[in-house]
Amino acid sequence: MVELMTRIGRSVSWRSRRVVREIRNGVRGHLINRRSEEADVEPRITYPCYKSLDEYIDVERLKSLDGYLKRKVESYLNSGQCPEFHTGLLKQKLLTRARPGSKLIPLTVSKRPYKYLDLDKPDLWKPSEDASNFSELMDFIDTLPFKATARIIIMADDKGRAVTAHRDHANTDVRHEFVWFRTNLDKPFSLRDIKSKKKVDVKSYSAWFDTVNQFHGSDSTGQLAISIRVDGIFSDEFRAQMPIPEYNPASTAALWACLSS
Secondary structure, three states: OHHHHHHHHHHHHHHHHHHHHHHHHHHHHHHHHHHHOOOOOOOOOOOOOOEEOHHHOOHHHHHHOHHHHHHHHHHHHHHOOOOEOOOOOOEOOOOOOOOOOOEEEEOEEEOOOOOHHHOOOHHHEEEOOOHHHHHHHHHHHOOOOEEEEEEEEEEEEOOOOOEEEEOOOOOOOOOOEEEEEOOOOOOOEEEEEOOOOOEEEOOOOEEEOOOOOEEEEEOOOOOOEEEEEEEEEEOHHHHOOOOOOOOOHHHHHHHHHHHHO
8 A cells, every 4th residue: 555655646746747847838938929929020921821832742642642641650650659749838828738649750860869950951860760661652752842851750640639739949040941741631730820819721732831930730630630741951943932031031931922822
């Protein structure tokens, strides 16, 4: 009985520390978000927004991978070995979960201890052991408008839980070039304005969006939800089509989205 009570005490103590840590991180993130409301963006930009990339990719080929990807991902999720997704500190709402339940399948891994701001540096990434098991997906990724790719991850949840609305970081001087995509439209992904809290749903199969000056997340579906994100360096031909903001480079995707609409 004494041993049992000791174990219970340790469990409660651990859970209490985790709750306190989550609250402390939530408050810290909330304060950073408040400061971000004052970040300058070009008047031509209206949030929330996203740039559809469907015209630049082979959407039919992407859709044809749907069954293949579902089977592969379900097998990985059933193994129980996938790392858990964490939103980071910058959540839209203070007390929402930083670990909403989604899992990650990394198709590339960092060559050094992971740093978020390394995700677009191709020289620091190499294929993971799992990449060869997703060869058809990797072949498709080779057709995307990149000069070189870096981090490649699959994000999935077999229970289709909501993904807490969040921002990736708060550095407005950093422009991450990436393609977010999905093989079907089942995952209800959306962008949300920091100030007005207005929300817009992504209706395309692929997108590039501002991850700094607005929030992003997804609603629950109760069924398997999958998306893929590929970071890297866009090709020169693709970059030539992008409008460049005079300040706040992180808003580049948002400016392109607003000028395209």
